[in-house]
Structures are given as structure tokens and as C-alpha cells.
Amino acid sequence: MTYAKSVGMRRVARIALVSLTLVGAGSGLTACQSDPDIDITKLGVETDPPETLYNQGLANMKAGKMAEASKKFDAIDRQSPFTDWARKALVMSTFTKYRMGANDDAISTGNRYLKQYPRSDDSAYVQYLVGLSYSKQIADVTQDQKAAGKTIDAMTAVVKNYPDSEYVEDAQAKIRFARDQLAGKEMQIGRYYLERKEYLAAIQRFRSVVEQYSNTNQVEEALARLTETYFAMGIVEEAQTAAAVLGRNYPDSQWYADSYKLLQSGGVEPRENKGSWISRAAIKLAGA
Incomplete structure (x- = not known):
């Protein structure tokens, strides 16, 4: 092996070692900076003090450069972990990731913050950001x-753990929306079974909405579909009860008008059976 080739191989090995050190630990910065052959600015490594990086991140945010801002805040977290600057940077990193639509990253960063600083002044806000990030993923x-379901869990934590925070009202609104979605999913599956005359499976889904999601916007249709399904099965008394509960709670509903018409076609009218599970569930409807 020639002398030049040997030197070249040693040089490649040295550069690779320095690069790995940069990724793994901050101590590599010193070695890298002392090597005149390596330009660390081209390696994407932030070396400014945390205060400078933080201010740069804020400036980028103000300019609408969220991706650049996020990089600055993440650099603080890497270089100065568990410091006050890192704590503040995690908050801003969660926010910038949320604003960029990087919801999974925002959730991961936010949850890490909450694990490290569960009682900080910014915990309510970060928990709220986690909930918002989940809500953005609702399909x-x-x-x-x-x-x-994740949105409900995250926003419920805001309401329970930070009841005096300014985020409670919107957290409750997001919970209601998420519950409407879960109820809507049950209705979608229930209608699928009803169309195929798989009545027992359909009833199970509609019943779930009435019992578990009584304060959602899906419950009117659920009661109407129960009327329809029980009537189709020939279980007229339950159909009458479902229609009666629907009429008492939503007398002006088109769903009630349709249910009433359906029962009349069979020569009966809404009439509540107090022993029915539907009647018992009606207590929840009254308090919804």
C-alpha cells in the first residue's frame, strides 16, 4: 500500500469517527471544531448557546418559518437537556410541530414534556396541545x-388535571366532537347490519349509542333505527317504546315523525314499556 493511499484511508476513518461522535454526544463538537478540514455548519449541527437558539426559534416563528423554529428548539433539547431552557424549548417544539401538522411528533414531544415536568406552569398548555394534535387526526x-378515543383521553386530562385553566372550555368541546364521532361510527356499522337484515347485530350498535353516547347528536337516529329494527323483527312493544322515548325527548324531530308513521303503518302508536332497557336508558337522555 502506498503512503498516500494509507494516509487517505486514515483520513476517511477519522472523519467518520468525528461525524458519529457529533450525533452521539456534544463532546464531539470540540474535536470537530479543532479539525480544520471539517465545516460543522454543513453538518446541520447547532452550536449556539441555548438562549441564542431559543431567540432564533422565536424569530423564525414570528416569520412563519415553523420548521426552522422547530429545529432550533430541538437543538436546545439535545444540547442542554433538563435545563430551564430545554424545558421551555420542549413547549415551543410541541407547538411548532403541531402548527406544522406533524401531529405524531407533537404528541411524542408533548408527552415527553409532561413526563418530565408534570407540574410545571406550562403543563396544562402542553396537555392541551397533545389533545389538539390527536383531534387533528380524527377521520x-x-x-x-x-x-x-385518544382525543377524549387527552382532553379529559386537561379538564380533570387543570380544571382552572383557560383550555377547559375548548377541551370539553373537543371531547363532545370526538364522542359524536365515536357514536357516528357505531351508527354507520349499525346501518350496515340493518341494510343486510342482520337485526341483532344492528340493535347492538344502536343500543350502544343510546346507552353510552346519550348526549351526542346521534341518539335521535339511534332511537329511530331501534324503532325500525324492532318493528322489522316483529318485536312491536320494543319498537313502540323506542318511538315513545324518542318523541318525549325530541318531539319536533323528523326521526320521530318517521318512526310514528312507521308504527301507524302497523296499526300501533308509540307507547313506553317502563320495564324496557330503552326506558331505563331514557333517564340518561333526560339528564344529557
Whole structure:
């Protein structure tokens, strides 16, 4: 092996070692800076003090450069972990990721903050951001509603853990929306079974809405569909009860008008059976 080739191989190995050190630990910065052959600015490594990086991040936010701002805040977290600057940077990193639509990253960063600083002044805000990030992922009711359940959990934590925070009102609104989505998913599946005359499976879904999601905007249709399904099965008394409960709670509803007409076609009218599960569930409807 020639002398030049040997030197070249050693040089490549040295550069690779310095690069790995930069990724793994801040101590590599010193070695890298002392090497005149490596320009650390081209490696994407932030070396400014945390206060400078934080102010740069704020400036980027003001300019609408959320991605650049997020990089600055993340650099603080890497270089100065568990410091006050890192704590503040985690808050801003969660926010910028949320604003960029990087919801999974925002959730991950926010949850890490909450684990490290559960009782800080910014905990309520970060918990709220986590809830918002989940809510942004809620899909149409024809799709999986896992994000709706996560939204409820995250926003419920805002309401329970930070009852005096300014985020409670919107957190409650997001919970109601997410519950409407979960109820809507149950209705979508129930209608699918009803169309195929799989009546027992349909009733199970409609019943879930009435019992578990009584304060959502899906309950009127659920009661109407129960009337329709029980009537189709020949279980007239339950159909009458579902219609009676619907009429008492939503007398002006088109769903009630349709249910009343359906019963009349069979020569009967709404009449509540107090022993029915539907009647018992009606107590929840009255308090919704």
C-alpha cells in the first residue's frame, strides 16, 4: 500500500469517527471544531448557546418559518437537556410541530414534556396541545376512530388535571366532537347490519349509542333505527317504546315523525314499556 493511499484511508476513518461522535454526544463538537478540514455548519449541527437558539426559534416563528423554529428548539433539547431552557424549548417544539401538522411528533414531544415536568406552569398548555394534535387526526366516521378515543383521553386530562385553566372550555368541546364521532361510527356499522337484515347485530350498535353516547347528536337516529329494527323483527312493544322515548325527548324531530308513521303503518302508536332497557336508558337522555 502506498503512503498516500494509507494516509487517505486514515483520513476517511477519522472523519467518520468525528461525524458519529457529533450525533452521539456534544463532546464531539470540540474535536470537530479543532479539525480544520471539517465545516460543522454543513453538518446541520447547532452550536449556539441555548438562549441564542431559543431567540432564533422565536424569530423564525414570528416569520412563519415553523420548521426552522422547530429545529432550533430541538437543538436546545439535545444540547442542554433538563435545563430551564430545554424545558421551555420542549413547549415551543410541541407547538411548532403541531402548527406544522406533524401531529405524531407533537404528541411524542408533548408527552415527553409532561413526563418530565408534570407540574410545571406550562403543563396544562402542553396537555392541551397533545389533545389538539390527536383531534387533528380524527377521520371520517367511515374510517377507524382510534384518534377520537385518544382525543377524549387527552382532553379529559386537561379538564380533570387543570380544571382552572383557560383550555377547559375548548377541551370539553373537543371531547363532545370526538364522542359524536365515536357514536357516528357505531351508527354507520349499525346501518350496515340493518341494510343486510342482520337485526341483532344492528340493535347492538344502536343500543350502544343510546346507552353510552346519550348526549351526542346521534341518539335521535339511534332511537329511530331501534324503532325500525324492532318493528322489522316483529318485536312491536320494543319498537313502540323506542318511538315513545324518542318523541318525549325530541318531539319536533323528523326521526320521530318517521318512526310514528312507521308504527301507524302497523296499526300501533308509540307507547313506553317502563320495564324496557330503552326506558331505563331514557333517564340518561333526560339528564344529557
